[in-house]
Amino acid sequence: MRPSLRDAGRVLLRLRQLDVKAREVNRQRCEAAFLFVLLCVVTLAARLWYLQIVKGTELRARSEHNRVRLVRLQPPRGKLLDRSGRLLVGNQPCFNVCLVREEAKDVEDLLGRLSVLLEEPVGALRERLILGRRLPLYTPIVLKRGIDRDTLARLEPRLFRLPGVSVEVEPLRKYPHGRLASHLLGYLAEVNEAELAKGIYPGVRPGDLVGRAGVEAQYQKVLSGRSGVRRVEVDATGRLARVLDETPPLPGSDLFLTLDLDLQEEAERAMRGKVGAVVALDPRNGCIRAFTSVPEYDLEPFAWGLTPAQWRALNDARTRPLQDKAVQGLYSPGSIFKIVAAVAALETGRLAPQTRLTCTGSFRLGRRVFRCWDRRGHGEPDLYEALVASCDVFFYQAGLMVGVDELARYARAFGFGRATGIALEDEKAGLVPDRAWKLERYGKPWQDGETAIMAIGQGFTLVTPLQLAEMIAAIANGGTFYRPLYVDRERSPSGRVRPGDAPEVVGRLDVRPETLRLVRRALRGVVADEEGTGHACRLPDVAVAGKTATVQVVQQSRRGQLEELPWNLRDHAIFIAYAPAEAPELAVAVLVEHGGHGGSAAAPIARRLFETWFRGRPGGEGRGRGDGGAT
Amino acid sequence: MDRRVFAHVDGWLLFAACGLACLGFVNLHSASVAAGHAYHWRQLQWFCLGAGGALALFWMDYRLLAAYTAHLYLGTVALLALVLVAGKAVGGSQRWLSLGFLNFQPSELAKLTLVVVLASYFYNEQHETYRIRDLWRPALLVLVPAVLVYLEPDLGTAILYLAIFGSMVFLARLRASSVLILAGLAMVAMPLVWKLLKPYQRRRIETFLNPESDPLHAGYHVLQSKIAVGSGQVLGKGYMAGTQAHLNFLPEIHTDFAFSVWAEEWGFVGSLVMLVLFTLLLYRGLLAAAEAKDRFGAFLAFGITALFFWQFLINVGMVLGLMPVVGIPLPLVSYGGSSVLVSLAGIGLLLNVRARRFVF
Numbered sequence: 001m002r003p004s005l006r007d008a009g010r011v012l013l014r015l016r017q018l019d020v021k022a023r024e025v026n027r028q029r030c031e032a033a034f035l036f037v038l039l040c041v042v043t044l045a046a047r048l049w050y051l052q053i054v055k056g057t058e059l060r061a062r063s064e065h066n067r068v069r070l071v072r073l074q075p076p077r078g079k080l081l082d083r084s085g086r087l088l089v090g091n092q093p094c095f096n097v098c099l100v101r102e103e104a105k106d107v108e109d110l111l112g113r114l115s116v117l118l119e120e121p122v123g124a125l126r127e128r129l130i131l132g133r134r135l136p137l138y139t140p141i142v143l144k145r146g147i148d149r150d151t152l153a154r155l156e157p158r159l160f161r162l163p164g165v166s167v168e169v170e171p172l173r174k175y176p177h178g179r180l181a182s183h184l185l186g187y188l189a190e191v192n193e194a195e196l197a198k199g200i201y202p203g204v205r206p207g208d209l210v211g212r213a214g215v216e217a218q219y220q221k222v223l224s225g226r227s228g229v230r231r232v233e234v235d236a237t238g239r240l241a242r243v244l245d246e247t248p249p250l251p252g253s254d255l256f257l258t259l260d261l262d263l264q265e266e267a268e269r270a271m272r273g274k275v276g277a278v279v280a281l282d283p284r285n286g287c288i289r290a291f292t293s294v295p296e297y298d299l300e301p302f303a304w305g306l307t308p309a310q311w312r313a314l315n316d317a318r319t320r321p322l323q324d325k326a327v328q329g330l331y332s333p334g335s336i337f338k339i340v341a342a343v344a345a346l347e348t349g350r351l352a353p354q355t356r357l358t359c360t361g362s363f364r365l366g367r368r369v370f371r372c373w374d375r376r377g378h379g380e381p382d383l384y385e386a387l388v389a390s391c392d393v394f395f396y397q398a399g400l401m402v403g404v405d406e407l408a409r410y411a412r413a414f415g416f417g418r419a420t421g422i423a424l425e426d427e428k429a430g431l432v433p434d435r436a437w438k439l440e441r442y443g444k445p446w447q448d449g450e451t452a453i454m455a456i457g458q459g460f461t462l463v464t465p466l467q468l469a470e471m472i473a474a475i476a477n478g479g480t481f482y483r484p485l486y487v488d489r490e491r492s493p494s495g496r497v498r499p500g501d502a503p504e505v506v507g508r509l510d511v512r513p514e515t516l517r518l519v520r521r522a523l524r525g526v527v528a529d530e531e532g533t534g535h536a537c538r539l540p541d542v543a544v545a546g547k548t549a550t551v552q553v554v555q556q557s558r559r560g561q562l563e564e565l566p567w568n569l570r571d572h573a574i575f576i577a578y579a580p581a582e583a584p585e586l587a588v589a590v591l592v593e594h595g596g597h598g599g600s601a602a603a604p605i606a607r608r609l610f611e612t613w614f615r616g617r618p619g620g621e622g623r624g625r626g627d628g629g630a631t
Numbered sequence: 632m633d634r635r636v637f638a639h640v641d642g643w644l645l646f647a648a649c650g651l652a653c654l655g656f657v658n659l660h661s662a663s664v665a666a667g668h669a670y671h672w673r674q675l676q677w678f679c680l681g682a683g684g685a686l687a688l689f690w691m692d693y694r695l696l697a698a699y700t701a702h703l704y705l706g707t708v709a710l711l712a713l714v715l716v717a718g719k720a721v722g723g724s725q726r727w728l729s730l731g732f733l734n735f736q737p738s739e740l741a742k743l744t745l746v747v748v749l750a751s752y753f754y755n756e757q758h759e760t761y762r763i764r765d766l767w768r769p770a771l772l773v774l775v776p777a778v779l780v781y782l783e784p785d786l787g788t789a790i791l792y793l794a795i796f797g798s799m800v801f802l803a804r805l806r807a808s809s810v811l812i813l814a815g816l817a818m819v820a821m822p823l824v825w826k827l828l829k830p831y832q833r834r835r836i837e838t839f840l841n842p843e844s845d846p847l848h849a850g851y852h853v854l855q856s857k858i859a860v861g862s863g864q865v866l867g868k869g870y871m872a873g874t875q876a877h878l879n880f881l882p883e884i885h886t887d888f889a890f891s892v893w894a895e896e897w898g899f900v901g902s903l904v905m906l907v908l909f910t911l912l913l914y915r916g917l918l919a920a921a922e923a924k925d926r927f928g929a930f931l932a933f934g935i936t937a938l939f940f941w942q943f944l945i946n947v948g949m950v951l952g953l954m955p956v957v958g959i960p961l962p963l964v965s966y967g968g969s970s971v972l973v974s975l976a977g978i979g980l981l982l983n984v985r986a987r988r989f990v991f
Contacts, residue, residue: 030921059861
């Protein structure tokens, strides 16, 4: 039925007016309703009073907290420079992807999406999140460090759909010289949960980088500086609205190392493709001028997170790149030990400088025959000649005269068997055997044959390249052992310069001056004399003194076919030297694993170092080009 | 057209309505800046359109509506059903009909339709007092749209329909015994209703009862709203300076949480101004009902006032954390075309009833 306008009019007419009684009832009802309305309005007003007046201050504070975030400002880490201020390790800006959990609605969903954008497994991202689970919910947690520009470009326009995710800039380590001195400089890596739990690093938070090795670890506190704080206003999704104020971070202090960049670079060039270590130090104070362990490794990937392939490469069993061979590599000293044997023989009076012993190329002890490296024999050398020519037979006999315990005592006097005290982690002490040690270790008595081979540096004795450098430095400076140092000075952000650790005497070689004089003369002869084994280190205008060693890795019987041996069975080549002989300022120890002969494999490397060191110096001009070296 | 009608326009009611609309517009401007949308300009367009509609509804004799209740009702129910079939879904709810150039929300229209239909019913079925059995027909009239709206799902609006029905029954007067029976029935029905609720609806109620239980999810809105309101303190943070709103800590600042924005920026004083305006509007509305010459007009005015009242109470109560979060707009203040149109239409009808109290 469709009502016409007329029908409508009829309806209108039908509307009856209310009578007086009905209107009165209506009025009462409306009054009651209005009372109810008033009651409700009063309730709302009371609630407003409660929230705005009673709780106003507290809720105002909460709204402040809501919008104000404290952003920690990472201080740039102190730079590492060489002794003349040339940059070794600097900083560069790095883009990190961070997450504020408070602002993330669905973390799992977010991680899934980020995983695709960052090309990172969800598990890895989740692990980062777990690491920071104890932090306040509004603290940004680094999910991925150092994203590249492509990833940044991909991520940035999508950030608004990823609530809680932000990209933060952080100063990250830059290595202008690549792998240079990687073992000494050390790398940075993210602090781990155990370290956080123990509170080893004050002020460090999950996701922060801390020094993990070398200088970076040892000087973590000096280099790291102090974080700053920026108060920023953010919106509900965590996006920055404006900066309120800021306490700037205090950058870490710069460290001037004692290293010499030129020398270090030369050492690394000389060792390229080899396995081993080179340590060069100033015999006058123990300052390290060059320090390399090869193969080296890239420091940068550590901070960015190593890929499995990089990690596998670093764990190569053959060349052990992660091992700092200068302080952790243990080697037989080989003929270097003849210096110890010579000093022991002289000091104990078993030999006089002019005493001559016969070398026919071999030496029989009981039923065993001990050979000299030169099968033709050395005739009747005295101590000087025996050291210069590195005669094995002479020292078999000298060693037997001295005895194992005296040999051990003098070996210890030369710094063997104890750590040098360099501020580097996991420095090995090496091993100096004696009768008691063998009895305890093997339950067997010491054999004379063992004394004989100990005297030529084979057998149980183990030393590190750094110990060899310390030894040669002590010989060079007249018998003082300094703790090896590598920090020359420290420069605070304000520019104030403080000297590094002062040279510290940790031992003294207690021998008669004439003994030391003889040894030094012989070491000079090793390089200078025609019969000397170290003439490959000869320089025309700078007098070099040194000692070669060729350390057997396999039995003597197989030595004939050295060149045909597989790499890992070849002899280690060692050379230690100092120069100038009359007033030493640089002591060098070179060790090339499986390099062959010390004279041919290690001595030329030392020569390159000396050339570099003395280049451009009075008496050193023109020798840098390698035109003056002996062949 | 009778000139006397114009002579008897309720100035206070008009003042309250215009005042609220102005405050709403000012507030929406701030919310729009915060949200980055020009909501306030679109709202102004709706206001203009709604003012025209209100004027038209004021112009015509409200008694004419009584003749068209059946058409109005069936048309509205059809639209509500159409929403379920062909509606536009926004945020998980299917509440809008797209007319191409604009979206229309039939559930808003249904509020007013129900008032008219119930007024017509109570006019036609006049009793001294009503028994339960007298109410099954109007109850059915309300339940049909309520169920349709509940299915959208829009629980808040469905409850609002029931509240309007309850209010109008209050005016019609229910026997005391029936009130007791209904109360008993409500108690019994409670667990059943709980079962019918969707999980998120239950969670909202649970969160309402214990807001701190889930501060990051369901409780987030209320928590942030309370922070916004409270942080306004006595005089507010200043216009456009509400950090909660402008930094997006508050959700739905242009619609459901418009009052939070107002309270944050204008403080206790500003909030009271808005409460007073609403109270004035409701008072004048009830006055129109109390002084209406005929039963239809009385019920119409009372129903429209109830409609304003419940929306106001539920919205502000929700914003202040006194009621569960349901999507009920604050009349004349919240953004929304359908809501504005229906509110202004209601104002037009109220003015109409009030102006015609002398006309017979």
